[in-house]
Amino acid sequence: MPTIETDHFEIRQLVENWVLWRDAGDWERFATVWHPVDGWMTATWFQGPATDFIAVSREGFDNGVSILHFLGGHTADVLGDRAIAQTKMTINQRAMVDGVEVDVVCTGRFYDFCARHEGAWKIVRRQPIYEKDRLDVVDPSASLDLDPQLLRRFPVGYRHLGYLQTKAGFTVKAGLPGLTGDVVQRLYGEGAKWLAGAGTPGDPH
Template sequence: MTDARAAITEVVDNWVIWRDAGLWDELLCAWHEGGRMHTSWFRGPAPEFVERCRTAFDTGVTVHHTLGGTWTKLHGTRAIAQSKVTISQRVMIHNVLCDVVGIGRFYDFFEARDGNWRLVSRQPIYEKDRLDSVDGRQYPDMDHELLAAYPAGCRHMLYAQKCNGVPVLTDLPELRGPIVEKLYSAGHTWLENGPLAFH
């Protein structure tokens, strides 16, 4: 059990380094074949997610992930890992340079295949976020009606993405509510050797 938890935590730790540093071949190795990634802007196969990250990185987009602790529940060759994460990005919003910072968790479906623990699916949970002007003397003239229409746990992040031409998803799990409860239920099903039943 201890070895399994250590192997899972290593994948979680490595993911953020590989993702933020642009180590795309290594990042792809975090998933098993057929693995999926869900974010606020993407829902689909891991290889496509990695390729889109590569494209954004090459155009100058930078995203930073900082991890906290990881809690892992194991059942045979399957596991659910939850890791605290802070996601930050520097973006232009209405001609003002801003930092958007979100706090939440990675909710990860893991499986051991041929003795190797890798991701089968990753779904962030969005708990809260904020937006700050880099130069405190300026602040973007935001559409507050649009901002309020987004989920509270990630509304500033979605607003920033929308302003920069990134499609956004809004049916996202937050700290509370039916969507995150559906995610937890899917995790329970996964641990009981059932199908992956979220998105």
């Protein structure tokens, strides 16, 4: 019989496995962290089933797209065979912007809807919360002028990440949750309903 301590340990391990296996390109093991039927991923540049996310992440990895993740503090609310996990994280992306190599670091949280499936915890839905970000040129002697109109298209939580990804050819979704505001409050509400037994993990679309 699983204990609450075991559940917390396994959920934390699940979140850590997501980052280690994705960033290392270990795609077979990366697929195991997701619920095999209902897994769904939302990111600035992708929204869709986990199987599709794995495929496009692998394609990007093979083509040299550099997106890395680091984890911090973690907490999980567990109720029976469901959980909501929140984990502090950074998204680190390196790319060329107008001929200048830059790093963007975005700080936020992974907000994960989890479920026990065949005795093991899986991620049903992952929704990052974007709290703040910054852009730095890799070469300190280089200079870069940003387009203020393009920069203002994105919320403050992922303004520079959205800028870089747009310049890199991605289609970036607007209106994703930040530290405060109606969007993140709606996400918290969806999490509470998930723990209470809702049929679906909110509306990831």
